[in-house]
Amino acid sequence: MKRLTRNHSIFAMDKQNQPVLYVDSGERFIVETEDCFCHQIVESDDVLNDSFDYSRVNPATGPIFVNGCQPGDTLKVTIHKIEVESRGVVEVYPGWGPLGNKVEKAETKIVSISEGWAKFGKYLLPLHPMVGVMGVAPAGEAVLCVSPGPHGGNLDTVNIAEGAEIYLPVFVSGAKLALGDVHAIMGDGEICGTGVEIRAEVEMKVEICENWQLSNPVVKTKESYFFIGSGKTFEEAIQIAAEESVKFIQERNNISWTEAYMMTSIATDLLFSQVVNPLKTVRIRIPRKIIDE
Numbered sequence: 001m002k003r004l005t006r007n008h009s010i011f012a013m014d015k016q017n018q019p020v021l022y023v024d025s026g027e028r029f030i031v032e033t034e035d036c037f038c039h040q041i042v043e044s045d046d047v048l049n050d051s052f053d054y055s056r057v058n059p060a061t062g063p064i065f066v067n068g069c070q071p072g073d074t075l076k077v078t079i080h081k082i083e084v085e086s087r088g089v090v091e092v093y094p095g096w097g098p099l100g101n102k103v104e105k106a107e108t109k110i111v112s113i114s115e116g117w118a119k120f121g122k123y124l125l126p127l128h129p130m131v132g133v134m135g136v137a138p139a140g141e142a143v144l145c146v147s148p149g150p151h152g153g154n155l156d157t158v159n160i161a162e163g164a165e166i167y168l169p170v171f172v173s174g175a176k177l178a179l180g181d182v183h184a185i186m187g188d189g190e191i192c193g194t195g196v197e198i199r200a201e202v203e204m205k206v207e208i209c210e211n212w213q214l215s216n217p218v219v220k221t222k223e224s225y226f227f228i229g230s231g232k233t234f235e236e237a238i239q240i241a242a243e244e245s246v247k248f249i250q251e252r253n254n255i256s257w258t259e260a261y262m263m264t265s266i267a268t269d270l271l272f273s274q275v276v277n278p279l280k281t282v283r284i285r286i287p288r289k290i291i292d293e
């Protein structure tokens with residue numbers, strides 16, 4: 001199995017980036033990811049201070065060129081396994097998150113990982129590794145890896161985890177996929193600005209999916225579809241996710257737009273993904289059992 005090492009980092013999703021790995025549709029491979037601070041914060045007295053290099057945050061490993069993948073296709077990414085290292089960090093910083101005005105200084109908490117648990121102080125929390133950043137090169141200008149968008153990016157969506165399929169619209173030849181920012185655990189919203197930030201190895205597969213055209217990322221799990229929307233405001237993000245969800249229900253179930261809008265209202269859930277990135281991200285959970293598959 002091919003392995004892409006974490007020294008191949010990018011800080012922006014950019015069509016100009018040179019591919020560092022070529023894979024075929026259906027191929028399984030391993031990607032090593034760097035943590036969101038480029039491993040500059042590994043002890044509890046490491047914090048975001050004057051010696052911290054702010055140009056090295058939110059890296060993604062890649063880009064990965066998917067042979068034969070063309071603009072207009074959809075890229076399906078299956079996450080088979082996420083293996084995290086034994087230590088991660090949680091960070092607070094003045095201004096981060098809805099209560100950032102109450103944070104007086106940067107502080108770091110080390111979280112140790114073992115046997116399916118994350119140890120935060122005396123509290124054992126069940127591990128749920130997820131990929132914070134996953135995206136393809138956008139059509140136009142480069143987008144920093146810290147931002148989410150229609151191309152994916154910093155979606156910070158807890159369902160981008162083992163067993164999930166992530167569907168991304170493709171804008172450039174080869175898709176130019178990149179990923180990083182794994183969290184050992186994170187809650188919906190990522191309220192203080194970080195999850196348990198950690199290095200990881202992700203075993204995954206990519207496939208070219210020609211018969212489903214998307215304009216924003218979608219995640220599919222055993223039970224649900226998640227339609228993701230990111231926007232400058234929550235209203236904007238919600239509108240994108242709702243638009244896509246209603247269209248999907250209408251088309252798959254072959255019902256009217258109005259019926260699909262009603263069904264979205266009575267049988268799906270609007271959830272927060274993250275409230276801390278340059279654009280805000282929400283998702284609508286559609287139970288697979290209400291979709292004709």
Ligand code: CA
Pocket residue numbers: 036132133154156181
């Ligand atoms: Ca993130």
Ligand code: ZN
Pocket residue numbers: 036132181182183194195197
């Ligand atoms: Zn992160």
